[in-house]
Amino acid sequence: MTNNVPFAYGLCMLLFFIGLYGVITKKNLVKIIISILIMNNAVNLFILLLGFRSQGKVPIMTADTDALKFALRAMDPLPQAMVLSSIVIGFSIAALMVAVAVRLYKRYGTMDISKIRELRE
Amino acid sequence: MRIISLFILFPLLGAFAASFFAFGEENKTKIRASNIIAGFVTGGVLVLSLLMIGRHGIYNLGGWSPLLGITLVFDGFASSVLAVTSFVVFMCTVFSFRYIASYNSAGKFYTLLLLMVAGINGVLLTGDIFNLFIFLEIASVSSYALVAFGTSKHELEASFKYLVQSSVGAAFILLGIAFVYSYTSNLNMAHIASVVRQEGFSAEIYLALAFFTAGFSIKAALIPFHAWLPDAHPAAPAPVSAMLSGVLIKTVGIYALVRLGYSMLGMTQGALPQLLIYSGVFSMIFGALLALGQWDFKRLLAFHSISQMGYIALGFGLATPLGITAGLFHLMNHSVFKSLLFLNAGAVYFRTGIRDLRRMKGIAKLMPVSGSTSMIASLSISGIPPFNGFWSKLLIIIACVQAGHPVLAFWAVLGSIITLSSFMKVQKNGFLGETEEKKVKEAPLSMTTPMIALAFLCVFMGLMLLPGPREILFDSAAAVLLESGEYIEMVLGK
Numbered sequence: 302m303t304n305n306v307p308f309a310y311g312l313c314m315l316l317f318f319i320g321l322y323g324v325i326t327k328k329n330l331v332k333i334i335i336s337i338l339i340m341n342n343a344v345n346l347f348i349l350l351l352g353f354r355s356q357g358k359v360p361i362m363t364a365d366t367d368a369l370k371f372a373l374r375a376m377d378p379l380p381q382a383m384v385l386s387s388i389v390i391g392f393s394i395a396a397l398m399v400a401v402a403v404r405l406y407k408r409y410g411t412m413d414i415s416k417i418r419e420l421r422e
Numbered sequence: 423m424r425i426i427s428l429f430i431l432f433p434l435l436g437a438f439a440a441s442f443f444a445f446g447e448e449n450k451t452k453i454r455a456s457n458i459i460a461g462f463v464t465g466g467v468l469v470l471s472l473l474m475i476g477r478h479g480i481y482n483l484g485g486w487s488p489l490l491g492i493t494l495v496f497d498g499f500a501s502s503v504l505a506v507t508s509f510v511v512f513m514c515t516v517f518s519f520r521y522i523a524s525y526n527s528a529g530k531f532y533t534l535l536l537l538m539v540a541g542i543n544g545v546l547l548t549g550d551i552f553n554l555f556i557f558l559e560i561a562s563v564s565s566y567a568l569v570a571f572g573t574s575k576h577e578l579e580a581s582f583k584y585l586v587q588s589s590v591g592a593a594f595i596l597l598g599i600a601f602v603y604s605y606t607s608n609l610n611m612a613h614i615a616s617v618v619r620q621e622g623f624s625a626e627i628y629l630a631l632a633f634f635t636a637g638f639s640i641k642a643a644l645i646p647f648h649a650w651l652p653d654a655h656p657a658a659p660a661p662v663s664a665m666l667s668g669v670l671i672k673t674v675g676i677y678a679l680v681r682l683g684y685s686m687l688g689m690t691q692g693a694l695p696q697l698l699i700y701s702g703v704f705s706m707i708f709g710a711l712l713a714l715g716q717w718d719f720k721r722l723l724a725f726h727s728i729s730q731m732g733y734i735a736l737g738f739g740l741a742t743p744l745g746i747t748a749g750l751f752h753l754m755n756h757s758v759f760k761s762l763l764f765l766n767a768g769a770v771y772f773r774t775g776i777r778d779l780r781r782m783k784g785i786a787k788l789m790p791v792s793g794s795t796s797m798i799a800s801l802s803i804s805g806i807p808p809f810n811g812f813w814s815k816l817l818i819i820i821a822c823v824q825a826g827h828p829v830l831a832f833w834a835v836l837g838s839i840i841t842l843s844s845f846m847k848v849q850k851n852g853f854l855g856e857t858e859e860k861k862v863k864e865a866p867l868s869m870t871t872p873m874i875a876l877a878f879l880c881v882f883m884g885l886m887l888l889p890g891p892r893e894i895l896f897d898s899a900a901a902v903l904l905e906s907g908e909y910i911e912m913v914l915g916k
Contacts, residue, residue: 340593
């Protein structure tokens with residue numbers, strides 16, 4: 302189990318670059334939004350994995366826990382807190398992007414970004 | 423130093439208060455109420471930041487020790503940038519009092535604006551890398567919405583472009599933070615700095631630096647990551663364009679990069695400064711060249727923002743005390759004169775509805791205040807003495823020569839010449855000359871006052887280089903950036 306962690310890191314990176322590839326190559330507004338969400342989630346997964354420990358314990362300390370043993374066994378709770386905030390940010394960005402995309406579709410009548418380019422004359 | 427948390431709390435509370443006037447039928451009372459809230463909050467932040475110049479201190483949020491909780495750090499670098507950004511923000515807010523009434527949703531506008539201010543101040547003050555990311559996103563998300571504020575075709579298109587590129591940048595930054603965390607198991611910048619100083623650089627730190635550089639270069643719109651800026655900045659309402667160009671790209675872009683790269687990771691030699699220098703020179707020259715061909719006033723100004731960001735990056739990239747001083751001074755100067763230019767463009771647009779330079783011809787006759795202040799700002803951005811732009815560009819050139827890069831000094835001069843030619847075009851075609859139009863009046867008092875105040879600063883900011891203010895504003899900032907020991911000691915104690 303422990304040996305699989307570097308492999309999982311690699312998968313996260315792969316996912317991240319798949320997202321980046323999508324952002325760069327896709328022409329459809331919705332596909333671009335999805336690609337950005339993939340990127341965000343890849344980073345979130347990566348951060349979660351940083352705090353992972355195989356056969357680790359839930360990081361809750363009670364009065365009768367031995368601090369040293371606890372430190373050796375427990376998972377790292379900080380990445381989980383970070384990911385929570387990061388998910389909220391990702392959500393707000395996604396909501397805004399979808400809202401703008403809907404408006405864009407109403408104005409231009411298309412989802413194709415190669416047709417939504419009046420600014421660069 | 424409990425007081426420094428007010429820099430963030432005040433705008434946040436203001437945004438909350440302004441949101442009460444954001445919904446329902448728009449009327450005079452609502453506009454006035456949200457004007458008062460925004461003016462009061464940004465004015466308060468300005469007074470606070472001026473009072474705090476020259477002081478240093480930290481504040482632990484919630485009373486947690488720096489290693490566990492979030493620390494706000496008020497050091498020389500933060501205080502100098504904060505003073506100038508608060509001034510520009512206040513001026514832009516005063517300018518929007520009349521300007522925003524035509525958009526029919528003053529409450530929403532000020533809610534977003536104050537959220538953006540809270541985010542900017544947070545980025546400047548925070549001492550925790552993940553918290554920096556949060557504030558950066560608060561500032562960015564509100565700026566995305568502000569760019570799309572008019573909800574016309576072009577504004578939405580610009581906003582979407584900005585959203586996509588900037589959130590890719592944010593993903594890079596977050597990945598960089600994850601790598602730093604994996605190496606140090608802590609988020610406090612001072613602690614990370616001390617760990618990196620003891621243990622040295624590792625593969626994780628280099629990767630993190632690469633991701634930071636990519637992410638923050640997108641946010642700072644350094645070439646080749648600049649594609650969103652010439653669309654996004656002109657699309658926003660004028661006071662917001664002034665804030666985006668004058669404040670946002672600097673604080674969430676170059677300030678954050680330099681803060682993380684220099685004072686946290688201590689990389690004042692090697693790849694990061696080199697990259698800053700090269701992308702700075704490229705931005706400087708190509709930004710100005712691209713601006714030459716523009717006829718839309720605001721778009722031209724946006725291209726010049728790229729070019730001037732290049733100067734700032736070059737100054738910081740030299741990583742000598744004089745280079746840092748020059749970069750920081752140019753950052754402050756550019757905040758002032760670029761926001762002034764955007765406000766000029768806004769005033770002309772407010773009265774005439776014209777942004778095309780060819781159709782503006784002779785507007786200075788009809789709008790003398792906008793005309794003369796735009797002349798001051800144009801001379802300032804082109805680096806003509808005795809205006810502030812001259813002094814900072816001179817310092818950058820001297821710093822280049824002193825650091826042993828005379829070639830870079832040549833490029834800086836060349837960039838300045840191109841800038842001058844493009845602003846001669848602005849003045850000749852847009853403001854000077856004769857006009858048949860008679861009906862256009864000067865902009866109202868709430869717009870001319872900020873322009874005059876900013877023009878006043880353009881003339882006198884050169885005085886900041888006198889020995890007294892210089893020590894307070896620049897020397898301590900250079901010390902914080904170049905000797906991470908000082909920063910660590912300040913936050914963690916000895």
